[in-house]
Amino acid sequence: TQLLEQSPQFLSIQEGENLTVYCNSSSVFSSLQWYRQEPGEGPVLLVTVVTGGEVKKLKRLTFQFGDARKDSSLHITAAQPGDTGLYLCAGRRSGGGADGLTFGKGTHLIIQP
Amino acid sequence: KAGVTQTPRYLIKTRGQQVTLSCSPISGHRSVSWYQQTPGQGLQFLFEYFSETQRNKGNFPGRFSGRQFSNSRSEMNVSTLELGDSALYLCASRGQGANEKLFFGSGTQLSVL
Numbered sequence: 001t002q003l004l005e006q007s008p009q010f011l012s013i014q015e016g017e018n019l020t021v022y023c024n025s026s027s028v029f030s031s032l033q034w035y036r037q038e039p040g041e042g043p044v045l046l047v048t049v050v051t052g053g054e055v056k057k058l059k060r061l062t063f064q065f066g067d068a069r070k071d072s073s074l075h076i077t078a079a080q081p082g083d084t085g086l087y088l089c090a091g092r093r094s095g096g097g098a099d100g101l102t103f104g105k106g107t108h109l110i111i112q113p
Numbered sequence: 114k115a116g117v118t119q120t121p122r123y124l125i126k127t128r129g130q131q132v133t134l135s136c137s138p139i140s141g142h143r144s145v146s147w148y149q150q151t152p153g154q155g156l157q158f159l160f161e162y163f164s165e166t167q168r169n170k171g172n173f174p175g176r177f178s179g180r181q182f183s184n185s186r187s188e189m190n191v192s193t194l195e196l197g198d199s200a201l202y203l204c205a206s207r208g209q210g211a212n213e214k215l216f217f218g219s220g221t222q223l224s225v226l
Contacts, residue, residue, distance in 0.1 A: 033214075042117070042203050042217025043156075088156065101215070103148075105155035 003027060004089055004104035012110040016078055021107040023089035024071045030092050032065055032072045033101070037086040079111045115140065117218035119204050125224045131192040134221045138185050138206030144168075145187040146215070147179060150201040159202075162187055191223075199225045 005024045013019055023032070031050040035043035047056050049065035049072065056063045060083075062075040072089055086108055090101040118137040126132050138145050146161035158171035162181035179189040185206075191198055201222050205215040 041219050042205070043215075044217070045214045048214065090156075101146075101158060103156035103158075 003102045004091060006087075006089060006104035006107050008107060009105070010108045010110075012112065013079060015080055015111055015113050018075070018077050019079055019109070020073055020075045021087055021109070022071070022073050023104055025091070026070065027091075027093055028069050030069070032069070032089060032091045034063055034072070034074055035088040035090060037088060037106070038084075043086075043088055079109075081111045081113050084109060084111050117204055117206050117216050119202075119218035119221050121221060122219065123222045123224075125226060126194050127226050128194055128196060130194050131190065132194060132223060133188055133190045134202055134204075134223075136187045136189075136204030136206075136218060138187070138204075139208075139216055142206035142208050142216070143185050144207045145181055145185065146205050146207075147187070147189050148203045148205065149173075150203055150220070151199075156203070159189065194225045196225050199223060 003025055007022050011019060031048055033048045034046045036046055037043040047058055047063045049056060049063055052065060052067045052069045054065045060077045064073050076083055086106045088103055088106045090103045092101060117139055120135045136145055144163045147159040148156045149159055150156045159173055159177055160170045160179050161168045165181045176192045181187045201220045203217050203220045205217045207215050
């Protein structure tokens, strides 16, 4: 069983559309991060959320951490071809003491011109 | 500031062989962690090193090992390679603090034939 479930697994939309991807878990996380990975490269951190209910905006990207700190969402407004990539959520479990991040399997996003 | 450097970029081995991968972290970063990425399982935590000591280990067999040198450079070794070890191996470094962002290298793509 995957600790962090991401949905949808694949998403292909037209340029200019809006979209939301989700990251859900039954476990509580002390913090949650979102990464974007392009083919042939390592993941690049987009944002870290640490407080339940927190909302962070990064230009056209809006990240939300659930009140119970078990889930998160990423909303992209007016998607552009440059947003294409693999979006990964990753969390550090509360009280786990482990420094290793737990990653979801990711959402493959394709924005068609 | 130079990023995280991983060598080699690509590697082809046969079953039963062993392999060593190298990672040079960002200057000043003392924490180095390793992840395995496959299409089926996504990103999975292997281990983390800090100041030459293994701080945490993921759920991988003993064939996977690592070490860190006094200059913070790290190596991971996989012995008795299996077909299922084919994956992208990613190294990440981070600075001090629990929520310090991870900086990933571009990875080593290992193919086991």
